Structure formats: C-alpha cells, structure tokens
Amino acid sequence: MSLFEKQKVVGYWGPVTSSVDWCEENYTHSFYIAEFWNTVSSFAMVVLGFLGILAHHRSLGWRLSNGYLMIVVVGFGSILFHGTLQYEHQMWDEVPMVWTACYLLWVLLQENGYEPIRYGVGISLYCALATYVTSQSKGSTQFYLFQTSFGIVMWSCLWFVWKLYKNVQNNQVIRLFHQGGKFLGLAIGVWLFDSNMCFIYDYVPNPQLHAWWHVLMCISLHYFFVATGFELMGTQQHRITYYANWIPYVQLLDKIE
Template sequence: MGDGLSSFWGPVTSTDWCEKNYVHSSYIAEFYNTISNIPGILLALIGLINALRQRFEKRFSILHISNMILAIGSIIYHATLQRMQQQGDETPMVWEMLLYIYILYSPDWHYRSTMPTFLFFYGAGFAILHALFRFGIVFKIHYIILSLLCIPRMYKYYIHTTDVSAKWLAKLYLVTILLASICWLFDRLLCKEISFWYFNPQGHAFWHVLMGFNSYFANTFLMFCRAQQRGWDPKVVHFLVIFPYVKIQKPKSQ
C-alpha cells in the first residue's frame, strides 16, 4: 500500500505493508507495525536475565540478545520504510535462524569447530550478498527453508521430553507460529480488501507480537532440553504467573 508520501524519512523505498503511513506521527511510517515489536524485546530481556542469572551457556544469552536485535531492527524498518533499514531487519532474521540451527544440531555434531565455522561464513556471505542485491521472494523462500530445517530437530526434542510443562512450551511454540503465519498472510494477501474496511485489523502487527512470544517459548523449551542434556534437573516455573522460564539445579561439580 505504498502511497509515495514524503515525510521526515523521505519517500518509501522498502516493502510497504497494509497500514497507512504517517497517520500518528511524521517520524513513524507504520505506527502499529513499529510499536508491536516492543513485547518481543521485553520477552527476550526476561529470557536473557534468566539465562545470565542461572549461568546457562553463552549460546542462550546470545540467542536472547539476537531476538532483541531483530525486534529493534524491525522497529527501525517499519518506522522508516527505507530499503537499507529493511535489509538491516532481514539479515538478522537469517542470522537468528542460523543460531537456532546451531543450538538444535550442535549437541550431536562430533566435529565441534566445523558447524560454527560454516554457519559464520554462511551468515557473513549472506549479509554481503543481501547488501548488494535486493532479494524479494528469494529471501522469503530462503528464510522458510532455514525455518523448516529446525522442525525435525524440535520434534525430536519434543518426543524425547517427558515433562508435561516442557511439552506445553513446544505446543505454545507451534500454536503461536501458526497464528502468526495466518496474520502475516491475511495482511499480505487481503490488503486491497482491508483498505475498504472501516478499521484495519493490523495483521502484521499481530505477527510481530505473536512471533515475540513464539521466540520466547522456543528459547525456553530449548533451554529446558539443554539443561536435561547437561543433567541440571530443569523445571518449568512461572514469572508473574504468566511467563514460563526454566529453573535448574546444577550439580556441585559444575
């Protein structure tokens, strides 16, 4: 729904979404698509504090930080609707999926240095190419493929987990990603119809909120599974009754 409006940031040069631009502020192109990333930042902060407080492996702290960086990048992109900022949003999306692949597959990888080395150069190569070329559908297909690579491993962890609360985390992960995908498709495919409605349901904004929760549930589930692998006696408890997190009890030798 690009309308070519000039603003503080200039004409739209990135992909435009189904929200009218500069309705609430001349500094924020898509208001709801911008502020809807805030829950993801707060949830990632909760996860990061828990990971640091209980001294989980650094990979989980980096994962939570990457969630925050991704949400901040999305804020900048939707606030400006500029091509460079869109690429600054999309590149961390790929980096984050590579990090998930590492966390999911590295425990059974016998050659410890090869996987992180390969993923690092893959991520760096993608960043360079994405800076030089404007990927459209190619980026989406690439991102979907990376996401699908995670599913078999997530399912393996799910079937090998007997803890009911941990299984619920996996189920919440699945429900939120399905609902988020529906919101994304609804906003993208039915935009012309929505433009004639009395109000905009803000499907892309709901995508942001749901994916913030999705990442939080995924991270918490992976932390539980990793704690099980390390023999840390993990339990799923709740912060403020609503937010689940993993509480561990490390052996004294660790």
C-alpha cells in the first residue's frame, strides 16, 4: 500500500497527523489501533523497564534504575504514537526519548569525572532546546530535526560506553558488550530498511521491521545496561547472573541468602 493510500485509511483516531507514518498498513487488525504490530511491540519497552527496575534497584542504585523507569515512559509514549498516529501522541514518544538520552549522558559524564552540576545544566539546556525543536516543527522537517537532536546525544552516550568497554578485563562483561553491539547494529539496520524501503512491500510480505526494531533495541539496551552497570559499580559484591539461564542481570551478593 502506497503512502497516499495509507493516509486515506481512517480508523477510530481519524486521519494521520503525525510527521511520519511507518510501513505497516494502518487499521488492518483493529479499527481502534492504527499500527497494530508497532503498538504491540512497544510493550517490550514497558516490560524491559519494569523488569530492569525490579532486578537492579538495589544492585545498581537509583541512577541506572531511573534509566529503566524512563524507558517505561518511552514505551507508553510509543504505544500512544503507533496506536493513534496523532502528532500530539507522537510527542509522547519522541520527547521522552530525548529526555532519556540526555539523562543517560548525564550519568555517564558523572561517572567519567565530569562535574555533575555544570554539565547537568548544559545537558538540561540542550534537552530543553531539543524538546522545543521536536515539538514545534512539522512534517519531514520535524522528523529529521528530532532524529538529529536525539542522535547527537545517543552517539555521545555510545562513545562513553566505548571508552568503558576498552578497559574491561572481565570476559563475561566483554561478551555482554558484544551482544549489545550486535543487537544494536541489527536494530539500526532494520530501522533504516523500514524507513526507506517501504515500496518493496508492494511485492513481498511486510515482516514488520519497525516492530522488530522495538524488540531488538530493548535487548541491546538491556545488555548495555547490565555490562555498563556492572563495570560502574566496580565492587566484588556484584556479579552477573542469568535468569532462566539466558536473561543477564547484576546481582548484589550480600543480598543472597
């Protein structure tokens, strides 16, 4: 279905007003959900966030746990956005993404010895500017300005994570960083394909790559959170263990009975 044909499909929430309409056909599975699979997959962020808080609020402390909490907010915003394709709900997805990225950058700067108040003010000002740019522009301009402002912060975060990774000696942690990197690369690949190659789905079935982007990014973020959190703790009281032998998390040893 072409973009023009997609925009003619009207469901419960009315015509599309968001600055982007993904490749998934609108209102195919429900009159009340604009993009069904993109909406359902957004719950992965909510699940990741709550499980991350549950697993790490003691072992990693409040700063990284707050990062998981902000991912929950992004997840609910993503549900609203993909479920309605309305501009105001799109802001509930994109603005919290900017806030989350800025918060994680502040945490990483502090852990790298940067003065938290001075750089916190600078990050807050950037966050306010990015929020304004994201929420006040329209159409394709809005989409690219958001991607740029969000991308600058996220790639800055990844640079600090890379610095941390280069000094890791623990092979278990190194493997977690590698897993996070692999899932991140795969997630970016499917996002780029789904963002630019919608015309292909006129000839082949749509594998719902944007929905997979949600899931793959959640997996990548969790691997990075666990590896980074463990390294930042830097104590012998912490260890990496696995729930059901496949979901890693950081455990505080003195809590083991």
